[in-house]
Amino acid sequence: MSQPLRTAAPPGPGRGPGAGQAGVPARGSERAAWRAQFARLRTAATRTEPGRLRVIGAALAALLIAFGAVTAWQVTDRARAADAVVERSEPLSAAAADIYASLADADTTAATGFLAGAKETRAVRQRYEKDIATASQLLVKAAANTGGSPAERRQIATLNERLPVYTGLVEQARADNRQGLPLGGAYLRYASDRMREDLLPAARRLYEAERDRLEADYADAEELPWAAIAVGLLALGALGWVQRRAFLRTNRVFDRGLLAATASTLVVLVWLGVGHGLARAELEDSYDHGAKSLQVIGMARISALQAHGAESLSLVARGAVLTDDGKDAYEEGYGRDMRDLFGGTGDAPAAGSLLDRAKSLADGADGRAPVTEAIDGVRDWQRRHAAARAADVAGDYDRALPQVIGERDSTGASFDHVDTALRKALDHEKDDFRRAADDGRGALTGLAAGAGVLAVLGAAAVVTGIGRRLSEYR
Amino acid sequence: MHARTTETAHTAHTTQTARSARTARTARTVFGATVAMVVTCALAAVAALLLPGGGPPGRTDGRPATAAARPAAAAAPAERAADCTDPEASLRPSTADGPAVRRIKERGRLIAGVDQNSYRWGYRDPATGKLDGFDIALVRAVAKAILGDPDKVTFLAIPTNQRIPALKSGKVDIVARTMSISCDRIKEVAFSTAYFQAGQQLLVPKGSTITGIDDDSLTGRKVCAAAGSTAEAELAKRASAKVTTVPNQLDCLVRLQLGQVDAILTDNALGAGQAAQDPSVVLVGKPFTTEYYGVAVNRGSEDLVRRVNAVLDDYRAGGTSSPWMQAYRQWLARADLGITAPPEPKYRD
Numbered sequence: 001m002s003q004p005l006r007t008a009a010p011p012g013p014g015r016g017p018g019a020g021q022a023g024v025p026a027r028g029s030e031r032a033a034w035r036a037q038f039a040r041l042r043t044a045a046t047r048t049e050p051g052r053l054r055v056i057g058a059a060l061a062a063l064l065i066a067f068g069a070v071t072a073w074q075v076t077d078r079a080r081a082a083d084a085v086v087e088r089s090e091p092l093s094a095a096a097a098d099i100y101a102s103l104a105d106a107d108t109t110a111a112t113g114f115l116a117g118a119k120e121t122r123a124v125r126q127r128y129e130k131d132i133a134t135a136s137q138l139l140v141k142a143a144a145n146t147g148g149s150p151a152e153r154r155q156i157a158t159l160n161e162r163l164p165v166y167t168g169l170v171e172q173a174r175a176d177n178r179q180g181l182p183l184g185g186a187y188l189r190y191a192s193d194r195m196r197e198d199l200l201p202a203a204r205r206l207y208e209a210e211r212d213r214l215e216a217d218y219a220d221a222e223e224l225p226w227a228a229i230a231v232g233l234l235a236l237g238a239l240g241w242v243q244r245r246a247f248l249r250t251n252r253v254f255d256r257g258l259l260a261a262t263a264s265t266l267v268v269l270v271w272l273g274v275g276h277g278l279a280r281a282e283l284e285d286s287y288d289h290g291a292k293s294l295q296v297i298g299m300a301r302i303s304a305l306q307a308h309g310a311e312s313l314s315l316v317a318r319g320a321v322l323t324d325d326g327k328d329a330y331e332e333g334y335g336r337d338m339r340d341l342f343g344g345t346g347d348a349p350a351a352g353s354l355l356d357r358a359k360s361l362a363d364g365a366d367g368r369a370p371v372t373e374a375i376d377g378v379r380d381w382q383r384r385h386a387a388a389r390a391a392d393v394a395g396d397y398d399r400a401l402p403q404v405i406g407e408r409d410s411t412g413a414s415f416d417h418v419d420t421a422l423r424k425a426l427d428h429e430k431d432d433f434r435r436a437a438d439d440g441r442g443a444l445t446g447l448a449a450g451a452g453v454l455a456v457l458g459a460a461a462v463v464t465g466i467g468r469r470l471s472e473y474r
Numbered sequence: 475m476h477a478r479t480t481e482t483a484h485t486a487h488t489t490q491t492a493r494s495a496r497t498a499r500t501a502r503t504v505f506g507a508t509v510a511m512v513v514t515c516a517l518a519a520v521a522a523l524l525l526p527g528g529g530p531p532g533r534t535d536g537r538p539a540t541a542a543a544r545p546a547a548a549a550a551p552a553e554r555a556a557d558c559t560d561p562e563a564s565l566r567p568s569t570a571d572g573p574a575v576r577r578i579k580e581r582g583r584l585i586a587g588v589d590q591n592s593y594r595w596g597y598r599d600p601a602t603g604k605l606d607g608f609d610i611a612l613v614r615a616v617a618k619a620i621l622g623d624p625d626k627v628t629f630l631a632i633p634t635n636q637r638i639p640a641l642k643s644g645k646v647d648i649v650a651r652t653m654s655i656s657c658d659r660i661k662e663v664a665f666s667t668a669y670f671q672a673g674q675q676l677l678v679p680k681g682s683t684i685t686g687i688d689d690d691s692l693t694g695r696k697v698c699a700a701a702g703s704t705a706e707a708e709l710a711k712r713a714s715a716k717v718t719t720v721p722n723q724l725d726c727l728v729r730l731q732l733g734q735v736d737a738i739l740t741d742n743a744l745g746a747g748q749a750a751q752d753p754s755v756v757l758v759g760k761p762f763t764t765e766y767y768g769v770a771v772n773r774g775s776e777d778l779v780r781r782v783n784a785v786l787d788d789y790r791a792g793g794t795s796s797p798w799m800q801a802y803r804q805w806l807a808r809a810d811l812g813i814t815a816p817p818e819p820k821y822r823d
Contacts (some may be wrong), residue, residue, distance in 0.1 A: 118601060180601050181751045182593045186724040318598075319633025320591045321721040326635045329721070394645070395630020397590060398603070 049249075050473045056242055057466030061459040063238055064261060067231045068455020071272055072448040074225035078276065079444040081220035082283060086437045089217045090291060092145055093210035094430070097298045099138045099159070100203040104305040106131035107195040110170045111312035112412060114188050115405045117177055132167055139163070142206070149213075155206035162198045166191055185316045192313055196306075211295065218287055221440070222280045225272060228451075232269040239265060239462075246469070257465020264458035268451045275447045282440030290433020293361040297429060300341055300354035300374070301422040307337035308415040311385060315392065315404055331389065342378050349375055358425065363432060370425035374418045381414030558657035562766040563822035564667045565776060567784035572777020575620060578647055583626050586613040587646035590631040591724070593747035594805040595652050598631075605629050608805040609650040612669060612769070612789065615797060616648065619785045638662050641772050648782065652743060654765040664775070665768035666782040667819035669789070669798075673761025674705055675742035679730065679754055684737050686759030687712065698726035698735040704763060705739040727752060741765065746809030757809060766817060783819065790816045 045051035109128040113120040143156050169191035177184030239262045246252055314330035321329040343350020350356060355375050362368040388403035388411055404411050571579070578584055588609055589596035596609040614624035632640050637653055640646045641663050654672070655665045676692075678684045685691045693714040699705035701719040709717045718735050720726055726738040727748045738748065742761050749755050769786075771778045789797045798816045806813075 117603070176751070178601075180599050182591055182597050183724060183727055183748075183751045185591070186722065186728045189721075190725065190728045317722075318590050318631060319636070320724075322633070322635060328633070393636075395587060395632050395640070397598070397631045401603075 050470050053466055053470055057462060057470075060235075060238055060242060060261070060462045060466070063231070063235045064265065064455050064459040064462060067228070067235045067265065067268065068452045068458075070231050071225065071228040071268060071451035071455070074228045075272070075276070075444060075448040075451065078221050078223065078225065078279070079441065079448065081217050082279060082437070082441045082444060084217040085214065085221060085283065085286075086434070086441060088145075089210065089214040090433065090437070092142065093207065093214045093291075094294065095138050095142055095145075096203070096207035096210040097294070099135050099142065100200065100207050101298065101302055101305065102131045102135040102138070103163075103195065103199050103203050104302050104309070106135065107192055107200075108305045108309035108312065110173075111188065111192065111309050111316060112405055114173060114177055114184070115312055115315055115401065128170075132163070135159075135163065149209060152206055152209045155202045155209070158202040159199060159206070162194065162202070166194050166199060169194060185318075185320075188316055189313060189321065192309070214291060218283060218291070221283055224280075225276060228272055229269070232265060232272065235265050235458075236262065236269065250469075255465045255469065257461045257463070257468060259465075260461035261458040261465065264454040264461065268454045268458075271447060271450060275443050278443035279440045282436050282443060286433050286436030286440060289361065289363045289367075290429055290436055293358060293363075293367075293429045294426060294433060296354055296358045296361055297371075297422055297425050300358055301419065301426070303337045303341040303354055304374075304378075304415060304418050304422065307334050307341060308412065310334040310337060311388075311404060311411060315397070315401060318397065334385070338378075338382065342375075342382070345382055347379065349378075362425070362429075367425070367428050367432065370421045370428060373421035374425065377414055377418035377421055381411055381418060384409065384411045384414055558660065560820060560822065561657045561660045562655045562665070562668045562768065563820040564665055564768070564783055565779050566821050566823055567787050568777070568780035569784050570777065570780070572775070572780075574647070574772070574775035574778040575781050578620055578778075582621065583628050584613070584617040584620060584648070585628045585630060585646045586616075587630050587632040587637060587640050587649040587651060588613060589651040591722070592652055592744060593724075594750050594809075595743065595747060596650070597747075605631070608670075608801055609652065611801045611805070613648070613650050615789055616650075616769070616782055616785050619788070620781065637770065641770055644772065647771070647775075647778065649770040651770075652741075652767055653770050655768040659770070662773070663770045664773045664779045665770055666779060667786055667821070668766035668768055668817045669786055670743060670767040671813075671817040672741050672743040672765045672767060674708055674739060674763045675745055675757045675761045676759050677726075677730075677738040677740060677745045677748055677755050678736070678758050680756050682736065682758070684758065687739070687762055688759075690714070692737065695736040696734070698729050698738045699723075700726065700740065704741070704765075708763070709739055724748065727755070730755065742809075742811055743767070743806075746806050746811055749809040750806075757811065786819065790819070 043051075045055050106128055109124060109131060113124040113128060116124065139156060139159055143153070143160075169187055173184045173187035173191055175184070176187055239258060243255060243258050243262070246255055246258075310330045310333035314328055314334065317328075317330055319328055323329050323332055339353070341349075341354050343353035343356065348356075349359070355371065355378065359368065359371045359375070362371045384403060388400045391397075391403060392400035402410065407413065588605060589607075590598045590605055592607065592609075595607045596605060597607050598604065599606055610629070613627055613629070617627045618624040630640070630646055632646070632649070632651070634651075637649050637651060638659070641649055649663075652672075653659075655668060659665070674687075676684060676687055676697075683691055684695060687708075692712070695715055696718055697709055697715040698718045698720060699709055700723040701721060703723065705723075706717065706719055709715060715737075718726075718729060720729065723738075723740045723744050724747075726735065726740065729735045730738055731752065738745070738755075740748070742757055745757050749757060769782050771782065793799070796816070802813065802816075
């Protein structure tokens, strides 16, 4: 290809120095000389068939290389976003959800242990300590992984700052309680207020920031590679036009080079369409049945935790904390969390409640089973809560207490049942997510490199094909 | 979460009491002025009952303010409804069985509505899970008198806002739950004679420079009070301090221990419970309001009111070794309330 161009080039360098000697006043004539040379070149390129073929060949080759480059670039971009979903943003949002859940669990467990007083079991104490340890460890990890976002760093700083204050208050509550001082209950309620007013909102904001990032990564990975598709179609059209032109001029039906280029372009386009389409479908699936149900079930678990925490605190406060209209503040809190979780007191969760959404998002019998189990658990829980509450309102605290913190047939046992089922559902959804997201990532494997190689081959085929035509003019 | 304290706002009675307490302070130097006010009172019968009663024995020792405040509390009749001049005046004691007492005897158990959050009054000992305190001891005395056994009691832990509904519905026979007698409440339930006299007082860390509510020592300092309580209303009248409100009076002690406030304003009976939980805090200044606690009974159960009053008569009798003084020493003496005797009973019939 460079050879024909060289034959047209020589006059240029020959004239150049001469024009340069003319100095400043000669600038106009130099420009005229360049213009003349360009005109000659244009004449050579457009007026003669070999010239035209050379230009067409060069343009086609460039278009194919561009197609390959744009495809490789856009596919790499999407693959990187898909990797980010699986390797960075989903684990980070899961970690943030774990921080949130550990804190809520710690608060609920602290209240349960407090109610048991001196009879607090080792298991309850260990669960509280594990929750705090998990939250601290995840916070350290989150601080290391969060990168730039100042909003996330601020939440992590708040959590790091307030968590020791919270644990200090809980220990004070335990110490006072063990000495038989009702002040312990006041400390526990204060600790719980700090948890619900400072720590949990910060954990929630951190989780929401991570979730937004996850959704942004999903959107990046799923965005159609429009530029690559457009350049590909343009290349295909151009190849068709050139071949039609050759057919009309020379009656030659096939040019093997151009045909090969067309084939390779088609392969890249189809590969791109199918590959990205598949990746997109798998990623969407991983979002709907993985990430989204992880979110919904995670929220359901936190609502369950807070509902149980509230019913325990209502026994700690013993009617000492009332709302403006004279109702037990913690019982109201329980009602709110239960409404989020289940809706009403019917047999099935109300439409739009977290468990209802979790159920409709759950995939297959394996996915639905734990959610159904949680729903059954909540039904038991509500029944037991009503009985315990009735006993407490009637002034029979001694009968109400074991109905909440007892090991069997208590609301606490129901809560544990629900919590275990929801954790099982979370594990199942995590697997679902991972599988679908990995499939999605897999669909893009080799596409960028393949597109590059095929585009270069296509360009080479174009040059060979056009070169063969050119050789016929010699 | 806005919420109220165990001792919710004492409504009209509170302000009346406070107002009369101030009246008392101005009249303090001339005790006769109080007498004069009583004379001008519309109901001469009440005055007649009041004056012979005079100050209780032992009241003369260094507590003139409270002693003066007491008659004054009954001496603001012009501002009060004609039928409520002296809410703490109850029915004469009697041990005759009426329908209410017979019902308890037939049941074999006394059902009492009590608190389980007020340390030293009615609280649940976390070690044993059992209820104990000054109010609980009083309920046991009532059970012993009626049923012959102090343990034949079913304690129902009722929240503040359930005290009156529980009595009206008959769920409980009596309520002994740091419940102050007020003109509003006597329209709803009947009260025994007063079994305790309380007042608003400041609670501060030992060594604090705060010395009282009405000197300048409180200026610019942070004071904690339960939301909706008498203390909050009293603090609102005095703009000098910065007020922090919390759901429950005990929450104030948490804030004080955490250094978020400099003082607590609360009913000194409850303050005594706080001081008992933290030996490093003390009550300072003088109580500047007067409230009487009574055992509440359904309005229809006159026989039970008289019966409880008879129990209270016995409970108070015996000077320094009376059951009342024993219970006081056991549960409340540590707080140094300066009380040396139970309040004198008043009757309206």
